[in-house]
Amino acid sequence: MKSKLLKLLILVVTISVILVGTVYADEETKPEETPAEATAQPEQKTETVKAKVIEAGEVSDRTTGDVLEKVQKVTIKILSGSRKNEKFEAYYVLSYDMDNKILAYELNKGNTVTVQIKETEDKSKPEIVVQDVVRQNYLGYLVLFFFASIVLVGRKKGVKAILGLLITVFAIYFILILSIYHGYNAILLAIFTCFVIILLTFTILDGWNKKTISAALGTLGGVVFAGIIAFIVGYFAKLSGGGEESIMLSIAAKDKTFNFRDLLFAGIVVSALGACMDVGMSIASSLSELKSKKPDMTAKELFKSGMQIGGDMIGTMTNTLILSFIGCSLNLVLLYMSSNLNFLDMINIEAIAQEAVCALSGSVGIVYTVPITAAIFAFINRDKDTYKTKSENIVEGKRSLKI
Numbered sequence: 001m002k003s004k005l006l007k008l009l010i011l012v013v014t015i016s017v018i019l020v021g022t023v024y025a026d027e028e029t030k031p032e033e034t035p036a037e038a039t040a041q042p043e044q045k046t047e048t049v050k051a052k053v054i055e056a057g058e059v060s061d062r063t064t065g066d067v068l069e070k071v072q073k074v075t076i077k078i079l080s081g082s083r084k085n086e087k088f089e090a091y092y093v094l095s096y097d098m099d100n101k102i103l104a105y106e107l108n109k110g111n112t113v114t115v116q117i118k119e120t121e122d123k124s125k126p127e128i129v130v131q132d133v134v135r136q137n138y139l140g141y142l143v144l145f146f147f148a149s150i151v152l153v154g155r156k157k158g159v160k161a162i163l164g165l166l167i168t169v170f171a172i173y174f175i176l177i178l179s180i181y182h183g184y185n186a187i188l189l190a191i192f193t194c195f196v197i198i199l200l201t202f203t204i205l206d207g208w209n210k211k212t213i214s215a216a217l218g219t220l221g222g223v224v225f226a227g228i229i230a231f232i233v234g235y236f237a238k239l240s241g242g243g244e245e246s247i248m249l250s251i252a253a254k255d256k257t258f259n260f261r262d263l264l265f266a267g268i269v270v271s272a273l274g275a276c277m278d279v280g281m282s283i284a285s286s287l288s289e290l291k292s293k294k295p296d297m298t299a300k301e302l303f304k305s306g307m308q309i310g311g312d313m314i315g316t317m318t319n320t321l322i323l324s325f326i327g328c329s330l331n332l333v334l335l336y337m338s339s340n341l342n343f344l345d346m347i348n349i350e351a352i353a354q355e356a357v358c359a360l361s362g363s364v365g366i367v368y369t370v371p372i373t374a375a376i377f378a379f380i381n382r383d384k385d386t387y388k389t390k391s392e393n394i395v396e397g398k399r400s401l402k403i
Contacts, residue, residue, distance in 0.1 A: 045119040049081035050134060053111045059094065069095040074107055074130065076115060083117060083126070090115065090128040107133070157205070164201035171196050172270070180266070186259065187227075190266035194223050194273050202281065210380050211288040218373025219273075219280035225372075226272040226365025231265050233357050239264060243351050264354060272362035275320050276369045283310050283373040291381055299382035306374025314370065318363040325359030 055075035062071045071091045078086050092113070096102035107113065112134040118127040150158040176193040180186050198219050202212040233239075241260030249258065286309045287302055297305075326333075329352065336346045346352050 047081050047083075047117045047119075048114060048131070049083070049117060050079045051076040051113055051115045051130075052079055053107050053109055053113060054087070056107050056109050056111075059106060062091070067098055068100070069093055070100055070103055071095075072106055076113065076128070076130070078115070078117075079112070081117070088126075088128045090130050092130040105133075112137075160204050164204050167200050167204070168197050171200075176266070176270070180258070180263070181253075181256065183257070186262035186266040190227070190269040191224065194269060195220060197273065198277060201277070205281075210377070211284045214287075214373055214377035214380065215277075215280040215284035217376050218283065218369050219276045221372040222276040222280065222365040222367075222369030223269055223273055225368045226276070226361045227265055227269040229364050230268040230357055230361035233361065234261065234264060237353060237357070239350060239354055239357065241354070243354065264358075268358045268361050271324075271358060272321070272365040275317055275362065275366050279310070279313055279317055279366050279369045280373045282313060283370060284377055287374065287377045287381075299378040302378035302381060303374050306377060307371060310370030310374060314367055317366045321359045321362040321366070325355050329355045 053074050054077050057073035059070055059072045062069055071093050073089065074092055075087060075089050078084055078088070092104075092107055094104045094106065096104065107130075114131045114134060116129040116131055118129070120126055147162055150161055152158070154161055171193050175196065176189050179189050198216045202216050206212050239261070241262075241264035246258075246260050246263075283306050287306050290305055291297055291302065332351060332355075333346065336349060336352070341349075347356065
């Protein structure tokens, strides 16, 4: 068992190393800058560094051109870079919109911020722009609290859950994101990444047995089914995968060409994975417990029990993705409502339709994870006498037998 898991981990690490090597190879093969291009670059040096707010002033109004904005005057101390420990006065812009309806939080003394320093001809007076608050420490505290909570409640299982989560993040970044960024097929990568995550996560949590095999195959079946439904509906509904983020990505990555329809499919598959894993393992675990208590259950009885258990889960689990869709799209829906659009007009807008297809396809995947998992578990446990359980009566020196 351990050797199989080790081989799988080595496989994932090898694939990731190859992909990372591809990243560096691409960077090394970039054409060198010509003298003409070098001379065309601005001579002014710009540096982005961290700084600490040592004095926070009051918020005031400032007019830039024809725009009135809310600003806060602060005194900062540079924490890194060529101007480390130097102090400057700067303004932090709180306005997100032209009407000052959306304002950022005011800065307080002791806050750490990122600032952009642009050198000028007068070396003693560079242009200082306070960009944003440094939030990494707070996110780090939240992650630590999250991990501690998992271990506190789950104990050994919690440690395994954290390991599974780290593998998931590892696979998503090194297998899926990096590969897509370098031009590989998003659809195949999404399915392969889901397969790796399912296989390794379930194996770490419960080992490799009939329960995990059923849960893994059922989850993969549900995820693939969700993707197929999304692909078919997306084709007939003419969903291009375009949107504000897609436009920004297309502009930012000028040297890359992405298939945004494939990216839409990949996003739907990955977003459905977590809920399908939950349902698949819950069904397989419940049936495993039933079979251990009543080994003479037939395949038909197991399947019926799985469907009964799954029926109770479907209502809440499908709500998971629907509520996630509503929560993520709340501002977008309110935006279109403010334009006096009715419900039918809103759902015909591609951005709304894409989110709806994502949520509904993922929910369909959850629904079909139930019968697929139940059928697979029932099939591989169809023989009444082959289900292994722990012995309650152990004869010392002999193999454990169920008496």
